[in-house]
Amino acid sequence: MTSVDTIATTEQTSLDGKEGWRRLSPRMLLVHPVQEAIRLLPAIAGLIFASLQGGRHGYWGLLAGAVAMGLGILRYFTTSYRITATHVQVRRGFFRRRVLTVPRDRVRTVDVSAHLLHRLLGLARVTVGTGQTDKRNEGVKLDGVGAAAAENLHRELLHHTAVPAPATAATAEAGPEKADPEIELARLDPAWVRYGPFTLSGLVAIGVLVAFGQRFVNEGHVNVTQIGVVRRGIDQLSSVPLPLAILEVFAATVVFVAVASTVGYVLAFWGFRLTRHPSGTLHVRRGLITTRSTTIEERRLRGVEVSEPLLLRTVRGARVLGIATGLRVGRGAERGGSLLLPPAPRAEADRVAALVLGDSAAITAPLTPHGPRARRRRYTRALLFASLVVVAGALLGWSGRLPWWAVVASLALLPIAVLLAADRSASLGHAIADGALISRYGSVVRRRVVLRTDAVIGWNIRETFFQRRAGLATLVATTAGGNQRYPVLDVPADEALRLARAAVPGLLEQFVVAE
Template sequence: MSAPAPPAPPGEWQRLDPRMLLVHPVREVVRFLPPLVGLFLAGAASGGQPWQFLGIVVPVVLGLFRYLTTSFRIAAGRVELKRGLLSRHVLSTPLDRVRTVDLTASPIHRVLGLTTLRIGTGTGASGDDDDLDLDGLPVARAQELRADLLRTARAEVVAGPDGVPDDPDAPPAPERPVVELDLAWLRYAPLTTSGLVVTAGILGLGGQVLGNVDLWDEVDPTSWHVGLPGWTAVLLGLVVLAVLVVAVSVVGYLVTNWGFALTRSRGSWHLRRGLVTTRETSLDEERVAGVTVGEPLGLRLAGGGRLTAIVTGLGSASGSSTLVPPAPLAVVQRVGGAVLASTAPVTVALTGHGPAATRRRYTRAVGTAVVLAAAVASVPLLLGAPWWAVAPVLVLPLAALPLAADRARGLGHALSDGHVVARSGTLARRRDHLEVDHVIGWNLRATWFQRRVGLTSLVATTAGGPQSVTVLDVPEPLAVALADATLPHVVRQFLAPASQDPPPEGVGEGRGTARLPG
């Protein structure tokens, strides 16, 4: 195949690579596959009519039009994408809103030497029609465009020490690997819920397929004689299910994270991973507001965790924010320290929230378990079942005790080296590290139950990730003092005169106990 045409001059509309003419028709045929199958079955039932083959022409023509009607340009400080024939759709965003740039290559893209460049702008768009994707660029061109987008966006908002913007034409520093995939991390793959969810989906789909082909109608369960007691067969089935979940988890981990590497170059973090479909993500360093260490119960018991970035304008559900997949906690903390440019926030001891918050953890966990146990036990008792039949349900309140204790131990916060640190949860524990400069406001929220014991939930408003970081059930004096320590020019105007009491432990020195008026 001939070499791709050189890029158009800056500011002019450009087409995607012509090799996408081999991709778009195939995609459209796959999208139309169900009606095409029905059309072929109808044609076969009619004796093989020629018109059944005309159905393929429609998606192929749509694929050709998709290429011919798609173009993009970068001009006047904006990225613009134009597509559509009858309904023209133009997407446009300023360069200074570029948060992330992803390069994703499916198997067919990799064979053709192409990739998809996806621009993350934080606009909150959720549909495919609103995604700013340049689907079908040569790899070298996409890498060059990615560097230009990030460099231009950074030049719009970043100034050097003398107040002069960084030189966008300066050569980037060589990438430094921060962390790479270690196959020993595979031991953490079965400890997440992804393998169980995928396995359940596979079994559910398999059951539907077998039901649709009427295979179960020809199976006689009374003819099954395996020579094993019932409980042994159940245990064997559980073992087979566990092996299947482990296998699916490990395979999924490898497919998703093969070749994983996190590197850092001038002003950007670059993440590369993927076996079948490769993905390269670039995060503008100035947009990274902090990191979150996730420790689901299974990973935490095995000494593991995962790391995601809090990126301004990018939702927490976006896969672009993942920095480290399930890995040893020491690796996660080391990378977190590198991203924050300080290890203090990820290792600092947290300030507890006192006995009132601890009692609240026990009340909520045990109280919920008691109500659930009563609801479950009442039905068989009302139907005349003996009391011993519901005795196992009474274990629920006892099982809630260690859960409440773990939730109480995990609750805490700190202000360390310019970062607000907040930790909470047990089954899905998370520890957020948010840079103070990215806190744009504080909210104190308290229910009636919290107010009567002097607790509140302190919510830091930010433009990054889920748009907020919450410090749960913190005593009111600590909450107000923490808000005052981070945003004194905003908070202090609402405070009563500071008392002469010493500052609350864990907030900082040189500040009195702040109180809200009234």
């Protein structure tokens, strides 16, 4: 659960005392205008195309972009920060001055990232996680800090070194002290790139291209059907039967997604390294063009999650995510700070998860299945949905609104539903081992969650109408880290109570009435 006093925002026109305030690096003045220009690329491309066609559209969009560039430059002159023995303070704003104050004992993580332009200019972006795991909250951000100063920041905040008091910008840019020795837990093996095509991260590239194309069309008033490549593609697809055209589009999409996913894997995880610092922190470093370094306090670690997406599971791969307060989990496991191991062999994922937890028993412990009633519920739900789709398709085919080959193809949903239900029921399981609650569930993404029982701060027991009829319930463990809610799905109702009592003795007793 989040704490309402983790971040205190104070609006005022001035602060008492000016000692120790640091500015962002002046080199950031070159970063923000370029970033805004990159965002305007679709508008610029559309404007150029429209100008070649004799149009005069898009100038207002460029004017708005110029204003955004100016505001980005103004950010340097209105942003400063300082670190005292007790607080981290960030001061920003021109028309409305705001001071963001974070108690140092609330700092949970420090995330240092640098994209290509940052690296060329020796800059970095620092995000200080404060334990607020809301998807809308991303902690304290400093975009445009010198790379050396960024390294010093995470040493000051998480390694508990002496707090420096730089009086000048030159002192703030000074290099970090010699790092303490670290223990390496995992390092990227180049052979793991073979798991790239099975991550489906290339679908994001398709989304980006579609968004870019849509803005290009809107800004430049472009008729895409008149572009040569698009026109030839449409003509080619029009010359073949519809099923063959669909197959061609599907094959081209699969190839593109596989290649883009592999490239994305290399860009995101090249140079990956997971280490443990003697001060009690974990460090994750990764990235080829955009580098990222995340520091996590181990005492804030609530558990781990071994995640196996369906395609990755077919090649016996998995990834490891951390459950900790202060980690940003709302942006996905690949981009968020919770990733402790990229897609890798399942055996390696188990090894790393055991090293992070300090014990392998919870990773390898056998699980208790949820029984035949939970299995029947999986088959009923899967087949009911598939049957409704098939019946709807048959009605549309009978009315002439859908070709009959599509109706026949929809029958394939029935065996797919059976396979999905079998996999989902086989995934269900739970256990308590070595002070950890273990829950496994899911098919499209199978998750094995290992949550420390001393991190559980509450229980939710949910029973829908159909669950009550089947004598089942969903037990949800509430914690302050990660997604904050981790379920044990469709467990027998009496087993849900026994499990909650065994995990955290005494927590439920005041709410349970003996029959």
